[in-house]
Amino acid sequence: MSLxxxxxxxxxxxxxxxxxxxxxxxxxxxxxxxxxNNDLGMHCMxxxxxxxxxxPPFNTVQxxxxxxxxxxxxxxxxxxxxxxxxxxxxxxxxxxxxxNFWEYDEALLGVDLPPDIGLTGNGLSGQLEAMQHKWExxxxxxxxxxxxxxxxxxxxAKLSVYKEGTGLVAQTQTVVPVSWELSxxxxxxxxxPGMNVEVDVLRDHDRLHNTNLEANQxxxxxxxxxxxxxxxxxxxxxxxxxxxxxxxxxDRLGDLPASFDNQCYACHPGRRAQCxxxxxxxxxxxxxxxxxxxxxxxxxxxxxxxxxxxxxxxxSRPGFEFEQPGKLFRESVGHGGVSCxxxxxxxxxxxxxxxxxxxxxxxxxxxxxxxISDCTVCHTRTPDEPxxxxxxx
Ligand code: HEC
Ligand code: HEC
Ligand code: HEC
Ligand code: HEC
Ligand code: HEC
Ligand code: HEC
Ligand code: HEC
Numbered sequence: 185m186s187l188x189x190x191x192x193x194x195x196x197x198x199x200x201x202x203x204x205x206x207x208x209x210x211x212x213x214x215x216x217x218x219x220x221n222n223d224l225g226m227h228c229m230x231x232x233x234x235x236x237x238x239x240p241p242f243n244t245v246q247x248x249x250x251x252x253x254x255x256x257x258x259x260x261x262x263x264x265x266x267x268x269x270x271x272x273x274x275x276x277x278x279x280x281x282x283x284n285f286w287e288y289d290e291a292l293l294g295v296d297l298p299p300d301i302g303l304t305g306n307g308l309s310g311q312l313e314a315m316q317h318k319w320e321x322x323x324x325x326x327x328x329x330x331x332x333x334x335x336x337x338x339x340x341a342k343l344s345v346y347k348e349g350t351g352l353v354a355q356t357q358t359v360v361p362v363s364w365e366l367s368x369x370x371x372x373x374x375x376x377p378g379m380n381v382e383v384d385v386l387r388d389h390d391r392l393h394n395t396n397l398e399a400n401q402x403x404x405x406x407x408x409x410x411x412x413x414x415x416x417x418x419x420x421x422x423x424x425x426x427x428x429x430x431x432x433x434x435d436r437l438g439d440l441p442a443s444f445d446n447q448c449y450a451c452h453p454g455r456r457a458q459c460x461x462x463x464x465x466x467x468x469x470x471x472x473x474x475x476x477x478x479x480x481x482x483x484x485x486x487x488x489x490x491x492x493x494x495x496x497x498x499x500s501r502p503g504f505e506f507e508q509p510g511k512l513f514r515e516s517v518g519h520g521g522v523s524c525x526x527x528x529x530x531x532x533x534x535x536x537x538x539x540x541x542x543x544x545x546x547x548x549x550x551x552x553x554x555x556i557s558d559c560t561v562c563h564t565r566t567p568d569e570p571x572x573x574x575x576x577x
Pocket of ligand 6: 496500516519522523526
């Protein structure tokens with residue numbers, strides 16, 4: 185499988201693919217700038233929904249649009265009606281021939297979606313919606329397989345900002361990461377031919393918990409196990425989905441072959457997809473450094489998807505503030521109302537990333553990879569006052 189790990193030469197070819205940028209004055213040129221990122225560093229989906237569903241295709245891309253100036257202006261819902269922000273993934277324009285999600289949506293979720301339309305009504309291209317501080321397109325039902333049949337977990341999106349009366353004013357490219365590399369098969373599935381991995385999972389569940397899942401396929405796991413990622417309340421008295429999966433498997437990972445040097449990749453994508461490919465992986469931190477062990481993730485006292493690590497757990501630097509209280513990294517803003525992700529990238533892909541495609545956007549805007557640190561990406565001239573890294577509560 186191609187991971188599209190291209191060198192700088194390939195990166196500039198990709199950038200040329202954008203066409204002439206508006207007012208091309210090199211990095212920092214133009215009247216407007218857009219910085220976009222996927223909300224999660226990797227979205228994990230299933231490919232085959234005929235047996236059960238863990239997570240559907242559902243990527244969410246957010247963007248910050250800034251009017252450059254001595255006092256840069258974050259364009260959001262307050263003046264958003266003059267702007268449109270278009271989203272597309274060149275070369276990946278449909279999904280319904282790549283996954284059977286659209287055959288089982290009604291049985292699993294009670295909604296019959298048109299082909300290639302996701303759970304929030306968006307397709308593989310469309311427009312972002314203006315929010316406070318940012319723009320967003322939710323539930324894009326993209327798969328890791330492009331239209332030519334190549335599987336690549338780092339799909340590259342193109343975003344274009346149009347201003348009423350002016351036309352195209354800014355563009356960017358960002359990775360829309362998605363993978364179906366779940367390795368349940370490493371432990372599940374009978375060696376006898378015809379025994380399916382998913383059926384084996386359902387059979388184990390029925391035997392151990394006295395349920396009747398095998399006879400009721402396709403099964404929506406979150407119908408009983410609460411899952412905040414899907415807004416599913418679950419059933420009273422049944423463990424959350426995250427707690428069930430991590431808690432029950434905590435003592436089973438010893439069965440993994442030694443090639444799984446990162447045991448979390450038994451279920452998370454993955455040994456090939458490398459969902460964690462950020463500055464931390466190059467400094468030797470892995471999943472457990474930030475999230476703790478399986479039993480910590482599975483602790484029933486946690487609220488899954490909400491009680492997550494925070495930059496401030498480890499980082500402290502005089503004068504620097506990090507996440508806003510009660511908000512996740514992906515929701516927080518700092519430095520004049522600019523979202524953290526605009527300068528740092530998505531969690532698990534915090535720049536400089538180990539993958540060239542994740543570094544493209546910073547290279548496009550400031551000429552080098554890493555945190556957006558060139559003031560003139562947003563300020564028309566380098567401010568006299570020093571940089572401040574305080575959040576806006
Ligand atoms: C490291 C090996 C391993 C991996 C990887 C693994 N499992 Fe399991 N799983 C087990 C073992 C062992 C059991 C217990 C089987 C038994 O007692 O018959 C089990 C049981 C289960 C059960 C039954 C309920 C229970 O009490 O645990 C479910 C459901 C399940 N696994 C789902 C999954 C899914 C879904 C994946 C992939 C996302 C997965 N497992 C990956 C080893 C694994
Ligand atoms: C009909 C309701 C129902 C559905 C649907 C269901 N489960 Fe369960 N599951 C339970 C119950 C009840 C238990 C045992 C009590 C508990 O864990 O809270 C359980 C236990 C588990 C456990 C073991 C938890 C532990 O701590 O030992 C795992 C793992 C699990 N389920 C995974 C899954 C997966 C994966 C799916 C989808 C394929 C699924 N469940 C679908 C009801 C359900
Ligand atoms: C046996 C399979 C399995 C293994 C191994 C596994 N996970 Fe997960 N993990 C899942 C599944 C399934 C979900 C999705 C749960 C949901 O949709 O709520 C998940 C979701 C998560 C989440 C988001 C939900 C939450 O609880 O906040 C975190 C964080 C997480 N895993 C961390 C880890 C870490 C860290 C490891 C390794 C120590 C790990 N996982 C290993 C199956 C696994
Ligand atoms: C440097 C710390 C760090 C490391 C290393 C790390 N995570 Fe995370 N993880 C986070 C943070 C921070 C969040 C919450 C993101 C937010 O606030 O928007 C998170 C959230 C998650 C979530 C919930 C979905 C999401 O992206 O918000 C999952 C699943 C997850 N991590 C799995 C993993 C796995 C699997 C690994 C290893 C392959 C890993 N993490 C490594 C810090 C880390
Ligand atoms: C578990 C602790 C932990 C968490 C949580 C964590 N980091 Fe880090 N981070 C580190 C360590 C350790 C280093 C490496 C420091 C070094 O090499 O001097 C690092 C390095 C970095 C660097 C590179 C800094 C440099 O000097 O080059 C950046 C940027 C960074 N982290 C951003 C973040 C962001 C953003 C978050 C939250 C989304 C975060 N970190 C969460 C521990 C953590
Ligand atoms: C306008 C761009 C910008 C925004 C917005 C921004 N940062 Fe930063 N951040 C930076 C720069 C520049 C550095 C310093 C990098 C260096 O020292 O090389 C930094 C450093 C960091 C570090 C590493 C600190 C250390 O220990 O050296 C963390 C963690 C961090 N930021 C988190 C956040 C969080 C959380 C938010 C949102 C509340 C945020 N940042 C918003 C530009 C930004
Ligand atoms: C990603 C965009 C972005 C980057 C990069 C950026 N800034 Fe800003 N900056 C802003 C925004 C937005 C404001 C808020 C302006 C306002 O409130 O009117 C701001 C405000 C400021 C202010 C407050 C005074 C003023 O001009 O409004 C200072 C000082 C400042 N930035 C310094 C810096 C320095 C120094 C750097 C480079 C190290 C930098 N900024 C990089 C977006 C950015």
